[in-house]
Amino acid sequence: MSEEILVNITPMETRVAVVDNGAAQEVLIERSNSRGMLGNIYSGKVVRVLPGMQAAFVDIGAERTSFIHVSDLLLPGQEGRARGAVENYLREGQKLVVQVTKEPLGTKGARLTTELSVSSRYLVYMPGGNHVGVSQRIDDAGERERLQALLAEGRTAEDMAGEGGFILRTAAEGVGLEELRGDLRYLQRLWAAVSRRAAAARKPELLYAELPLHLRTVRDLVRPGVERIMVDSRENFHALQEFCTDYMPEVSERLEHYAGERPLFDLHGIETEIQRALGRKVELKSGGYLVIDQTEAMSTIDVNTGSYVGRRNLEETIFKTNLEAATMLARQLRLRNLGGIIIVDFIDMQDEEHRRQVQRTLEKAMARDPARNKITGVSELGLVEMTRERTRESLSQLLCEECPVCSGRGLVKTAETICYEIFREIMRDARAYDTDQLMVLAAQDVIDRLLDEESANVADLEEFIGKRISLRVEPDTHPEHFDIVLF
Structure with a gap:
């Protein structure tokens, strides 16, 4: 089974999954009330x-x-x-x-x-430039020269010679002169419209919006290896058919309308993959696992052997786990859309050849990632430093928000810690205010501990300050919050 693209569309959002050999490689989400700005x-x-x-x-x-x-x-x-x-x-x-x-x-x-710059199926047009380039993914030198020659011929025919710069996109591989001329005419009309709007604008405003996600997907992600594009919305399936007829006729036959009763993303396991991609821990088939943490400055990935013990010795176990982890982490970076600085902590390997093989495996896996990335060698400590292009929010930033309980720390104070904070606050209040009684209002776990493990300490504190301390559970309160009420 080769690559396919699944498009799930509802009035609220559009979701796209790129699936390779049955495994989700990338998930793109665009919500109707907050469409992305990239390319606008x-x-x-x-x-x-x-x-x-x-x-x-x-x-x-x-x-x-x-x-x-x-x-x-x-x-x-x-x-x-x-x-x-x-x-x-x-x-x-x-x-x-x-x-x-x-x-x-x-x-x-x-x-x-x-x-x-503005894009079409085969070309990127840069009105302010003069450079003509070819996508690095087209690695055949003869094809690169052929495309540059065709583009020069097309620009002359469309009276665009000397007007701006161009990049021939990966999708242009194998196309002929007429296809390039069609794209040149489209870009010429598009840029003329943008220029008119720019000249008329009197305040900050949008001049050109990128295509919606389902159309961008077909324009940008469909490669020769993509066997089919499945769309679960009849209306948008017809819209894609029209778009492909106008700009990408060779893709039309790969479009399929999915009309099954079971949701498309459920059928292909994408919902499960999304939920896993929001967690810290990623299980490996061998029994090992990854722990992925995203911070504002960087993301870190820790590789662990877990329950995998291997068949021969510890070094082989570590090597096999690291090899599997290298392939999996490349997929997870793309699936989660993690960018910026990434530190990978592979399990320490003594064998230099093992380190080289793990690095080669990682580089091969990352070469399939459309986002630009750079990888350093595996150090003696098993650390790899990487950078990955970041152009949009990660999956967790898009779908999640900061936890209101831990404020993004990922941790909350223990009930024991809160009890001791309460004791210190009682001491301060007892010295500052003339009162006969104090009442502690706190979460259930904290009150339970004050009544049980800390009951002797509460009694000693009552005797020390000469005041009665009563306790009351405050339902649904933050686990770290408490109040001291004076009577």
Whole structure:
């Protein structure tokens, strides 16, 4: 079984799963009330220039102001990117046409660039550039030369020679002149419309929105290895058929409408995979497991042998576990969409050849990931440092929020710790206020401990302060919260 794409669409959200050999490799989610901004082009206004950071905040009409660094400036009439101080190029109140290169993450606004681009099936058009490139995934030198020659011929035929830069996308492999000319005409019309809107804009506003997720999926993710695209919405299946007829006729025959009673994602185990991808622990078939922790600065992955004991010796057990972990963690990074700095703590290996094989396995697995990534060697401590391109929120950031109980720590204080905090608070209150009685209001576990394990300490404290202490359970209270009421 080869690769397939599953598209689940409801009025509230669109979800896409890329499945390879029956295992989910990637999950993309777009909600109707909060569509992503990546790739959108805006008319913006500079609201603050930050010389110390060589950057500026830009209002694009979004909830949070966005951010642009001087290295992302490509202003009209310039050769290449901006160089020097940001204040030489930007001033407060200045109008700026920008494109989102990174979605807002956490409390950070979107990352912007003035190096604008719009995409079609086979081409990326960059109006402010002059470079012509070919996707690195097309590795045949002859095919790369053929495509560049066809593009030059097409640009001349469509009167676009010398107008902007282009990148030939992976999907362009094997296509002919007429397909490229069709894309050139589409991009020419699209950019003319964006330019008109930009000239007419008087306030921060959206000029161009990327396609909705189900159409982007077909445009960007369908490769020769994708056997079918299953869609569970009849209306959107017809919309995809029309889109493919206009822009990607060769894909039309791979579209299928799923009309089964059982939900599409349930049938293929995607719901289960999503739930697992929100957990810390990932089981390996051998009995080993991964522990994945995501923080704001980086993500860490710890590899453990678990119940796997091997057949020969400890070194073989460690080696086999690390090999399986390397393949699994590459899939989990893509599935969870973890980006930025990633530290992998493989189990220590004494054999240098084993370390090399684990690294090669990891590199091979990560080569299938469409996100740019870079891997260092396996150190003597078994640590691997990686970076992975981060352009949008991770799966957990999209689907989850900070725990209101632990405030994102992942831990809460023990009942014993809370009891001792209560004792200290009682001592402070007894000295500060003239009262005969104090009442402790706290969670059930805390009151239970005060009545049981800490009962002798409560009695001693009553005698010490000369005041009566009563206890009462406060239902549904935060496990760390308590109150001392004075009578």
